Structure formats: C-alpha cells, structure tokens
Amino acid sequence: MHRRPGSMHAVSEGIILDHVGKRFTVGVAALQEVSLQVAPGEFVALVGPSGCGKSTILRLVAGLDAPTLGRVEAPAVTDRREAATAFVFQEPTLMPWASVFDNVWLPLRLAGVARAQAAVQVRELLQGMGLGDFEQAYPAELSGGMRMRASIARALVTRPRVLLMDEPFAALDEITRGRLNVDLLAWWAERSLTVVFVTHSVYESVFLSQRVLVMSERPGRVIAEVTIDEPYPRTAAFRATEAYQDACRRVSAALVAA
Amino acid sequence: MKPERLLPAVTLLGLLVGWEALVRLAQIPHYTLPAPSLVAQTLWQNFPSLAASWWFTLRITFGGLALAALGGVTIAAVFALSRRVEAALFPLAVVLQVTPIVAIAPLILIYVESTTAALLLCAWVVAFFPVLSNTVIGLRAADPNLRDLFRLYRATPWQRLRLLLVPSALPYFIAGLKISGGLSLIGAVTAEMVAGVAGRETGLASRILEASFRSETPKMFAALALLMITGVLIFWAFNALSRVLIGRWHASEQP
Amino acid sequence: MKLTAFAAIGAAIVLASPAAFALDKVTFATNWKAQAAHGGFYQALADGTYREHGLDVRILQGGPQVNNAALLPAGRVDFLMTGNLLHSFDGVRNGLPTVVVAAIFQKDPQALIAHPGQGYEKFESLRNAPVALIAKDAQFSWWQWLKARHGFRDEMLRPYNYNLGPFLANKRALQQGYSVAEPIYVLKQGGFQPVVHLLADHGFSTYSTLISTRTDTVRKRPDLVQRFVDASIIGWVNYLYGDRRAANARMIADNPEMTAAEIEAAVELMKSQGIVDSGEALAGGIGAMNEARIRDFYDQMVGAGLYGADEIDLSKVATLQFVNRKVGLQLKARLLAASER
Numbered sequence: 126m127h128r129r130p131g132s133m134h135a136v137s138e139g140i141i142l143d144h145v146g147k148r149f150t151v152g153v154a155a156l157q158e159v160s161l162q163v164a165p166g167e168f169v170a171l172v173g174p175s176g177c178g179k180s181t182i183l184r185l186v187a188g189l190d191a192p193t194l195g196r197v198e199a200p201a202v203t204d205r206r207e208a209a210t211a212f213v214f215q216e217p218t219l220m221p222w223a224s225v226f227d228n229v230w231l232p233l234r235l236a237g238v239a240r241a242q243a244a245v246q247v248r249e250l251l252q253g254m255g256l257g258d259f260e261q262a263y264p265a266e267l268s269g270g271m272r273m274r275a276s277i278a279r280a281l282v283t284r285p286r287v288l289l290m291d292e293p294f295a296a297l298d299e300i301t302r303g304r305l306n307v308d309l310l311a312w313w314a315e316r317s318l319t320v321v322f323v324t325h326s327v328y329e330s331v332f333l334s335q336r337v338l339v340m341s342e343r344p345g346r347v348i349a350e351v352t353i354d355e356p357y358p359r360t361a362a363f364r365a366t367e368a369y370q371d372a373c374r375r376v377s378a379a380l381v382a383a
Numbered sequence: 384m385k386p387e388r389l390l391p392a393v394t395l396l397g398l399l400v401g402w403e404a405l406v407r408l409a410q411i412p413h414y415t416l417p418a419p420s421l422v423a424q425t426l427w428q429n430f431p432s433l434a435a436s437w438w439f440t441l442r443i444t445f446g447g448l449a450l451a452a453l454g455g456v457t458i459a460a461v462f463a464l465s466r467r468v469e470a471a472l473f474p475l476a477v478v479l480q481v482t483p484i485v486a487i488a489p490l491i492l493i494y495v496e497s498t499t500a501a502l503l504l505c506a507w508v509v510a511f512f513p514v515l516s517n518t519v520i521g522l523r524a525a526d527p528n529l530r531d532l533f534r535l536y537r538a539t540p541w542q543r544l545r546l547l548l549v550p551s552a553l554p555y556f557i558a559g560l561k562i563s564g565g566l567s568l569i570g571a572v573t574a575e576m577v578a579g580v581a582g583r584e585t586g587l588a589s590r591i592l593e594a595s596f597r598s599e600t601p602k603m604f605a606a607l608a609l610l611m612i613t614g615v616l617i618f619w620a621f622n623a624l625s626r627v628l629i630g631r632w633h634a635s636e637q638p
Numbered sequence: 639m640k641l642t643a644f645a646a647i648g649a650a651i652v653l654a655s656p657a658a659f660a661l662d663k664v665t666f667a668t669n670w671k672a673q674a675a676h677g678g679f680y681q682a683l684a685d686g687t688y689r690e691h692g693l694d695v696r697i698l699q700g701g702p703q704v705n706n707a708a709l710l711p712a713g714r715v716d717f718l719m720t721g722n723l724l725h726s727f728d729g730v731r732n733g734l735p736t737v738v739v740a741a742i743f744q745k746d747p748q749a750l751i752a753h754p755g756q757g758y759e760k761f762e763s764l765r766n767a768p769v770a771l772i773a774k775d776a777q778f779s780w781w782q783w784l785k786a787r788h789g790f791r792d793e794m795l796r797p798y799n800y801n802l803g804p805f806l807a808n809k810r811a812l813q814q815g816y817s818v819a820e821p822i823y824v825l826k827q828g829g830f831q832p833v834v835h836l837l838a839d840h841g842f843s844t845y846s847t848l849i850s851t852r853t854d855t856v857r858k859r860p861d862l863v864q865r866f867v868d869a870s871i872i873g874w875v876n877y878l879y880g881d882r883r884a885a886n887a888r889m890i891a892d893n894p895e896m897t898a899a900e901i902e903a904a905v906e907l908m909k910s911q912g913i914v915d916s917g918e919a920l921a922g923g924i925g926a927m928n929e930a931r932i933r934d935f936y937d938q939m940v941g942a943g944l945y946g947a948d949e950i951d952l953s954k955v956a957t958l959q960f961v962n963r964k965v966g967l968q969l970k971a972r973l974l975a976a977s978e979r
Contacts, residue, residue, distance in 0.1 A: 189531050201535070208536045218528040221632045222550040231546070235536040263632045283536075414711050414734050493771075493796050493804045579777040581795035596705055596778035597728045 139165045139319060140186055140287065146194030146344075147181055155181045157344035158195070165286070168313060168320045170330035172376060173340030179323040181345075183289045186321065187212050200286055208236060210287040211280035215295055217272035219264040225251065225275050226260045232283045243282075250278045253312070270301035274308075281312065287319045295325060303361070306332055310359060327380065331372045332359065339379040349379035417601040426605035433590060437609050440571055440586035443499070444613070447506025448567040452560060454507070455514030462515075463522035463548070480512035484570055488577040498582030505574030510567035514559040521555025522548050554633045557625045564617040572610065587613075661694035662862055667706040667715040669775065671699050671800065672893035673819055674904030675847060676719075677885055678742065678914075678924075680892075682873025684884035691869040693862075699892055702773040702800045710736055710850060717851050717866060722746055722844040723935055723955065724779040727945060730954045735853045738956035740867045740925035741845030742874060744917045747908075748780060748842065749817040751824065751832040753809045761835045765789045769811040771798040776814050780842060787841060787942040802827050818907040822900050836911075844935045845927060846913075848956075856957060867960045871924045874914060875966040878905065879973035915970075922962040932956060 140163040147156040155178040163169050171179045184190045187210055188201035201210035211232075219228045226247060233243040251257050254274045264272055273293060280288060294302045306329060313320055324330050330337045331353055339349035353372050355363055363369055399419045405411070406418035413421055426433065458476075462469035488505050495501040525547055533543050575588030587606050594603035630636040668676055679697060682688045688695040698715060700706045707725060710718040711734045718736070720726065729736050750770070752758035758767070765788055772781055772795055784790040796804065798814060805813040806828045813820070817836050824832045838844075849867065856863055877885055886901045908914055918926035933952055940947050 184531075187531075187535055189534060210535065212532065212535055214528045216528060218526060218532060220529065220547075220550065222553070222629070231532075232536045234546075235533070235538045235542055265632050265637070412711070412735075414732060489797050489799055498793070498795075577797050579772075579774050579795065579797060580781075580792050581777075581797065583793050585792070592774060593778050595708065596775060598707070598711070598725075598732045598734050599728075600732075 139163050139167070140321065141198040142182065142185070142195070143198070144195040145182075145185065145192045145197060147178070147185065147190070148193045154344040156192075157341075157346045159340075159346050160195075161338060161347050163319055163321060165319050166317050167336070168310075168322065168334045170334035170337045171321060171323045171340065172325070172327060172330045172337060172380065173345060174342050174380070175325075176343045177340045178343060178345035179340060180291050183212070183291050183321060183323060186210070186287070187289055208232065208283055209285050210289065211283065211285040213273075213276055213280050213288070213290040213293045215292045217264065217269075217276040219272060219275055219279075221264050224261050224263055225256060225267070228264070228275060229279045229282050231279060236283070247278075247282060250282055251275075254278050254308075269297050270305065273297065273305065277309070277312070281316070284316070285318070287321070288313075290320065290322045292324055293322075294329070302329075307360070309333065310357060314357060327373050327376045328364075331369060331376060332363065337372075337376050339376060348382070349376075351375050351379065414598060414600045417604050421601050422604045422608060425601040426608065429602060429605060433587070433606060433609060436585060436587045436590045436606070437613070439584045440568075440575065440588065440610070441613065443502045443506055443571040443575075443586060444568045444617070447503050447571060448510050448560075448563055450503065450507045451510035451563055451567065452514050455511055455559065455563075456518050456556065459515050459518035459522060459552075462519050469519070476512055476515055479508055482508075484509050484573050485577070488574045492574070492578050492581065498578055499584070502571060502574045502578065502582075502586075506567045506570040509570035509573075510563040513562040513566065514556065517555045517559030517562075518552055521552030524555060525551035554629050554635060557621070557628060558635075561618075561621045561625065564621050565614060568610075568614055568617060661689065661692055662865075663694045663696075664717065664862070664866060665696045665698055665715040666717040666719070666866075667698040667700065667709055668719045669700040669706060669721050671701050671895075672697075672889040673816075673896060674889075674901045674908065675743075675747065675816055675818060675913075676889065677877040677882060677901070677905065678874025679719075679870055680873075680888045681877035681880075681882055681885035682869045684888045685873075685876060687869045687873050687876070688866075691865040693865060693869060695866075697892070700775075702775075702798055705775065710852060713852070716855065717849055720848045720850055721748065721775070721846055722779060722842075723848070723932065724783070724844070724939070724944070726848065726850065726955045727936065727939070727950050729850075730950050730952075731945075736850050737853050737856060737954065738848045738850050738927070739856065739863055739960045740849040740870070741847070741927045741956075741961070742849065742870070742925055743846035743913050744915075744919050744926070745911065745913050746838050746842060746844050746846035747816040747818045747836070747911065747913050748776075748838070748846070749815055749820075749834050749836045750812050751805075751815045751820055751834050752812050754830060754833050756809055758812070758833050761788075761840055764812055764835060765791070767794060767810060767812045769796050769804075769808055770794040771796050771805055771811060771813040773798040773800075773814060780837060782944060783842065783939065783942050784837075786944055817911060818904045818913060819900075822903045822907075826900065841938055843931070843938060845931070849925075856959075860959070864960050867925060868965050871961075871965045872969060874924045875970045875973070878909065878915060879970055879977065918962075921964075923965045923967055925961045925965075927956055927958055927961055929956075929958070 142159050142161050145156055145159045146154065148154045159182065171182065173179050181190065185192055185197050186199045186201065188199070199210065220231070229247045229250060230240060230243050233246070248257070248260070251260060254277065256271060256274055256278065259267060259271065264275070267275070294305055297305070310333065322333055335353055337351040337353065338347050339351070340346065341348045351372055355368060403418050403420060406416060462473070484505055491504055492498065492501045495504060529547055533547055571586065572588040575586045576592060578589065579592060580589055587610050590606040591603050594600070594606060626636055666679065672680065683695055683697060698706065706715070707718060707720065709715040726738050750764055752764065752767070757763050770790070777795065781790070785792070802823060805811050815821070817834050821832055821834055824830065849870065851863055876882070886898050889901065890896050890898065915924055918928060929952070932955055936945070936950065936952060939945055
C-alpha cells in the first residue's frame with residue numbers, strides 16, 4: 126500500500142517552528158534560529174552533529190521545554206489538555222517494577238482508563254509488535270530490541286497524532302536495528318501519524334523518512350533539506366538503489382558543510 | 384542442597400564444638416566462660432522468663448523500627464517536595480544520627496514518664512536516619528526520562544507519587560530498612576542496659592544485666608544467645624522482604 | 639669481733655623488718671567512687687600501714703554503672719568490697735569460689751532519701767512515690783528486697799548516674815544514698831535537709847562494706863589475707879580517731895567531685911550513727927562478724943521470698959578466721975586518750 130504525505134489537514138495540525146531560539150540558563154545557546162514545518166502525517170528525519178540541538182527541538186515540540194525566542198506550534202503545545210503527542214527516548218525508559226502490560230497501559234492509566242478497559246487495546250498492540258507472549262514479563266527479562274518495541278507500543282497506545290523519536294535505535298545492534306526500521310514504517314503506515322525522527326545515522330534517516338532536515342553545529346539551525354521520493358512500503362532492496370546512495374551522499378555532504 | 388548453603392551451619396557447629404572442647408579441656412570455670420552445653424541447658428530451664436523478655440525486646444525493636452520507617456518516609460516526602468525545608472531541617476536529622484544513644488538514653492529514661500515509651504524513643508532515634516536519608520535519595524532517583532513521560536501524559540501529582548516516585552524510591556527505602564533493622568535492635572538493647580529493671584516489663588538486655596550483677600554467668604550467655612539470634616533473624620527477615628518486593632526487577636537482587 | 643656481732647645483729651634486724659622484703663602487690667576493688675565510707679582503706683594506703691604489713695595496695699574505684707564484682711572470681715582483683723550480704727548469697731548459690739573475710743560496717747548505711755514536706759516522712763509512704771532513682775548494683779540487690787518485703791514496684795525505677803540533678807528537680811522523687819553521704823551533698827547542692835530512711839531500720843540487717851576474696855587465696859595464702867584485713871582495720875581506727883588528712887587528700891585525688899568538708903561531715907555521721915565501730919566491733923575490733931547475725935539476715939531474706947529456706951550453705955558465705963581478734967583496740971584507746979588531752 127502506498128502512502129503519500131497527507132496534505133488534506135490544515136497546517137495548524139502539523140508542527141511549526143518559527144524562528145525558534147533556545148538558550149539554557151548556563152548561557153549556552155542550544156538553538157540559534159530554527160524554522161521548520163512538518164505536515165500532518167509526514168515522516169521527517171532530523172540529522173546533525175552531536176550537540177546541535179536535535180533533542181532540544183523534540184523537547185520543544187513535546188512541550189517539555191519552552192523556547193526563549195520564536196514560536197512553536199504543535200499539538201502538545203497548543204492543546205495542553207490532550208496527550209496527543211508520544212515520545213520514544215533512546216533508552217526504552219520502561220518502568221522496571223512493572224510488567225510489559227502495565228508499562229504499555231501507563232499512558233491510558235494516567236488518562237483514567239481502567240486496566241480491564243485498556244486490556245483489549247494493549248493486547249492488540251503487543252500482538253502487533255510481536256510481544257504477545259511477553260505481556261507479564263518484566264523489562265529486566267527482555268532483550269534490548271524487545272524493550273524498545275515495548276517502548277514504542279507504549280507510545281502508540283494512546284493513538285497519538287505526533288510521534289517524536291530521539292535516536293531510539295542507537296543502542297541496538299545492526300540486525301535488530303534493521304528489523305525495527307522496517308517494522309516502524311509498517312506501524313506508521315497503519316496509522317495517520319506525524320513522525321519526527323532524530324538520528325545520527327545518515328543511512329537510517331534516508332531509509333525511513335520523506336524529508337531529511339540537516340542541522341548545523343551548536344547553536345543549531347536547519348541548513349539543508351533533502352527530499353526522499355521513494356514510495357512506501359520501502360524494503361531492504363531500497364538500500365541497493367542509486368536513488369538511495371545519491372540521497373545519502375547529499376545528506377552527508379550537507380553534514381560535512383555544517 | 385548445594386554445599387555452599389550448608390557452610391554457615393557447618394561453621395557455626397564447628398565453633399560450638401571448639402568452644403565446648405576448650406572449656407572442658409582447659410577446665411574453665413562456668414562463672415568465667417560457660418560451655419555451650421551449659422548455656423543451652425540454662426536457656427531451656429529459664430525459657431519461660433527469658434522468652435517473655437525476648438518478646439518485649441522484639442516489640443521495642445520492631446515498634447521503634449516501624450515508627451522510624453513511618454517518620455523517615457513522611458519527612459523524606461516533605462524534604463523531596465521542598466529543598467528549602469530540607470536545607471533547614473536536615474542538620475537536625477544529622478545531629479540525631481551522631482548523638483550517641485548511650486549518652487542521651489539516661490536523660491530520656493528520666494524525663495519520659497513511661498519506660499516503654501522511653502525505650503521506643505531510643506530505638507527510634509538510632510533507626511530513623513538511615514530510612515530518612517535513603518528515602519530522600521530514592522525519591523529523587525526517579526529516571527528523568529520517566530519524569531518527562533509523566534509530564535507528557537499530564538499525570539496528576541498523586542499519580543506521579545503513586546506510580547513513579549514510590550516505586551522508584553522503594554529499593555532505596557528497603558536498603559535503609561535493612562540498616563535500620565539492626566540499628567533498632569542496638570538502640571533497644573542500649574536503652575534497656577541503661578534502664579536496668581525499670582518499668583513494668585523488661586527485655587533481654589535487662590536480663591543480661593541482672594545475670595551479670597547476680598553472678599549468673601550461664602544465664603547471661605543464654606540471654607546473649609537469644610539476642611544474637613534476634614539480630615540474625617532481623618537480617619534474614621529484611622533480606623526476604625527485599626526479595627519479595629523488588630526481587631523480580633531490581634539490579635541489587637539479580638544474581 | 640664486736641663489730642662483726644653488731645653487723646650481724648644489724649643485718650638480722652634489717653632483714654627481719656617486713657619493709658625489706660619485696661611487697662606483695664594487691665588490688666582492692668571498691669563498689670563506688672571514693673567517699674568517706676572508704677576512708678579507712680585510703681588511710682592505710684596514705685599513712686603506710688599497708689606497706690608496713692608488706693602490701694603494695696592499689697585501690698580500684700567502682701561507680702554507679704560499674705560492676706567490679708565480676709573481677710574477683712576472674713582473678714583480676716585480689717580483694718573486693720561489697721555493700722551487703724546479698725551479693726555473697728548469690729555468689730554461693732552460683733558456685734563462685736569467693737568468701738567474705740571481714741565486715742567493716744556493723745550497720746548498712748544504705749538509705750532512701752526524699753524531699754521534706756512531700757508526705758514521705760513515714761517509710762510506708764515511700765512505696766507510692768512515682769520515681770525512685772536507683773543504680774544498677776542496687777537494682778539487682780536490695781531493691782529486690784524492697785519490692786518483695788515492702789511493696790515497691792519496678793515502674794518507679796529510673797537510672798541513677800551519681801548525679802543529684804534529677805532528684806533535686808523532682809520533689810516527688812526518691813533516691814538511693816548512704817545515710818552518711820548523700821544528705822550532705824543534698825544540703826550543699828539543693829540547700830535543704832532531706833528525709834532519710836535507713837533500710838537497716840526496716841529489716842535490712844546486713845553487715846556492710848564487706849571484704850571478699852577468693853577461697854583459694856584463703857587456702858593458699860592465709861597470711862596475706864590476714865595482713866590485708868589487719869592493716870585495713872588499723873587503717874579504719876586511724877581514720878576515725880587519728881589524723882585523716884592524707885587519706886582525705888587521696889580520696890579527693892581519686893574522686894575530684896568530693897570535697898574535704900563533705901568528707902568530714904560524713905565521718906561525723908559515721909561516728910554518730912555507729913556505722914563502723916559499734917556492737918561487736920567494740921569488743922572484737924572493727925570488722926567483727928558472727929554467724930548468728932548472718933543467719934538472721936538470711937532468714938529475713940527468705941521471709942521476703944528472695945531465697946529458698948535451705949537453698950544456700952551459709953558456712954560458705956563467710957569465714958571468721960581473720961576477724962574478732964581485737965585488732966586495733968589498743969591503738970584506738972591511745973588515739974582517744976591523746977585527743978582528749
């Protein structure tokens with residue numbers, strides 16, 4: 126099934142950063158002047174050197190921090206009541222004292238949904254992620270890849286409109302990473318979801334996204350944008366194509382120039 | 384059963400046998416060092432009265448510990464909420480920790496009406512600080528990313544406390560309890576030593592004192608043996624509690 | 639020839655005098671901090687009486703929380719002072735190889751003191767006091783008798799640390815003390831004369847300030863024991879009737895909280911209350927004991943329920959071989975005559 130970036134929705138349901146600057150109290154400016162837009166339903170990747178402020182952008186979009194300059198428009202910021210934004214951290218960030226089920230249930234639980242009511246949704250999600258048999262397991266008993274799946278399941282359980290991912294697969298091995306890349310695209314395809322994916326890996330950014338935004342060194346700003354036209358679903362075969370190699374080259378070049 | 388699990392029992396048995404042999408061969412008089420067989424016999428003969436004292440000491444120990452746990456957790460929660468309050472009151476807590484109970488027990492025993500209350504207070508004083516200190520750390524030890532997650536999902540303060548802070552603090556609290564368990568026993572025993580036979584009921588330490596002053600050395604050793612068993616039991620009990628509460632998921636309990 | 643003879647006689651005299659021999663080192667443990675009630679021992683130390691008897695004595699103080707008694711059977715001290723016969727009864731019951739060899743006090747000055755005007759003028763009212771400050775040693779000896787015989791209760795007990803503060807601060811409190819000591823301190827620190835109830839007046843008829851030693855010391859070195867007892871008795875005679883300033887200075891050195899005035903006042907009380915030199919001691923010398931009185935005291939304790947009727951072999955409690963020998967009587971007569979002149 127092919128998927129095209131949704132353009133039906135009004136831009137206000139997407140994400141806008143308008144001349145955003147962020148300075149922390151220490152005096153270091155994390156973001157200089159960042160302007161970018163993400164349309165609803167788009168899959169956008171953010172790459173850049175260490176410390177360029179990629180994570181800061183995600184936190185601003187999630188409403189966890191506020192900009193010192195400029196304006197951020199995002200569901201988490203404009204509508205503080207709804208939990209329409211989900212976040213996946215680099216560490217799985219599961220509650221070690223709770224089972225996989227309880228971890229995935231957490232966002233619904235915080236919204237007041239009882240365990241019995243949430244059970245159907247949670248189980249369905251876990252099945253879809255290949256964690257159906259591990260419902261009662263504890264995080265300490267799972268492998269790294271499975272923990273990350275659980276983390277993503279938790280992120281998806283509230284049917285969010287925006288999914289923010291901060292180098293989620295960086296700590297995993299190549300093979301698991303590759304598998305999760307393909308799975309992530311499938312999960313995105315099944316839902317109308319805006320994804321902002323931060324990564325260090327040029328290859329990953331090109332494989333996954335429709336647009337790659339390249340950032341400069343600190344204080345960061347967007348210095349380049351590379352569009353990836355390849356339609357979805359993308360398979361491993363995509364990595365062998367010339368278009369893929371070319372896009373990677375362009376992104377790398379932009380990074381070097383950062 | 385693995386050989387390693389038998390080691391403590393074997394070592395203990397060896398020590399007892401060695402002790403018995405030493406007393407018999409060197410003909411050490413019973414009023415200097417009684418043989419384990421004599422101690423056991425004395426323990427058996429005096430068990431009813433010693434058991435009553437044992438029960439009293441246990442009640443003081445666990446009573447003081449419960450109060451320390453309650454007080455420690457409550458004040459830790461207050462400290463975790465307000466750094467100002469913590470800065471103001473923490474020195475007081477430290478003073479409580481370092482004041483030797485041996486020095487203040489006589490004062491407490493004189494000025495508090497009921498001897499039992501005075502003993503509980505002494506046990507509380509020594510057991511309080513580890514619980515407070517560890518729980519404060521524990522409450523602050525919640526994973527920052529999890530904290531962000533709770534904010535993201537608009538958790539209420541009550542939800543945050545119940546679902547995030549309390550479970551995060553639990554391993555630290557238990558570590559504090561393990562320390563406080565033994566300390567509470569020491570506090571109770573020290574206070575009883577100072578109190579002598581004061582009060583309606585008396586504990587094992589008073590029995591030890593009594594036996595010492597009345598030249599009943601085997602009885603002294605019998606009461607001492609009960610005290611040592613109590614210490615070991617407390618240690619085991621809290622280890623078991625730790626396994627039950629956090630065994631499945633905390634690094635400290637993983638093999 | 640004459641020179642050699644004189645030299646020989648001189649050498650014999652020198653060799654015969656005890657001071658020339660190496661002194662026997664001896665440790666004597668007391669049951670309290672140094673006070674007038676220990677005066678005679680410090681006197682024998684200070685004026686050389688122990689030395690003259692071939693003894694190099696070290697006095698080891700006790701105290702309110704200290705239990706020196708265990709040191710005797712363990713061999714760490716040679717002689718021990720105890721306050722009453724209960725300790726000896728317990729020792730015999732538990733097979734301790736120790737025995738009493740002298741009883742310096744004919745009367746036990748152990749007392750309970752109270753504030754005046756609080757209704758404690760009669761002994762019977764004491765058992766209802768809310769607080770009694772009693773030290774450890776006492777908690778496990780005569781306090782048990784007070785409970786059994788006179789209805790006192792453990793709930794009243796509070797630890798006593800040789801500090802008058804708690805007693806002075808609480809008008810309803812009782813405190814332990816020696817009738818010859820604490821009233822003086824209370825007058826000095828609290829400014830009032832306390833009510834004093836002597837336990838001896840209510841059935842506690844024991845000897846006091848007993849000297850105990852190990853049975854094998856008695857068996858193997860009876861002359862050592864005799865010398866220690868005799869020197870102590872002479873020390874007491876000198877202390878009560880002679881010049882005791884050196885002894886007092888020694889006691890103050892051991893217990894700096896004591897003052898000379900307090901000691902002197904206590905000595906007067908000891909004399910007027912007939913603590914040391916009364917009853918049998920007048921005829922047999924200080925330290926006198928007799929079996930009938932020991933048995934009488936034991937019967938009293940049995941009556942109070944502290945011991946079974948035939949639980950203890952009284953013959954093992956004390957030996958009379960070292961006392962009742964009229965030691966010190968002539969010295970006393972001389973000193974009294976000298977002081978009258």
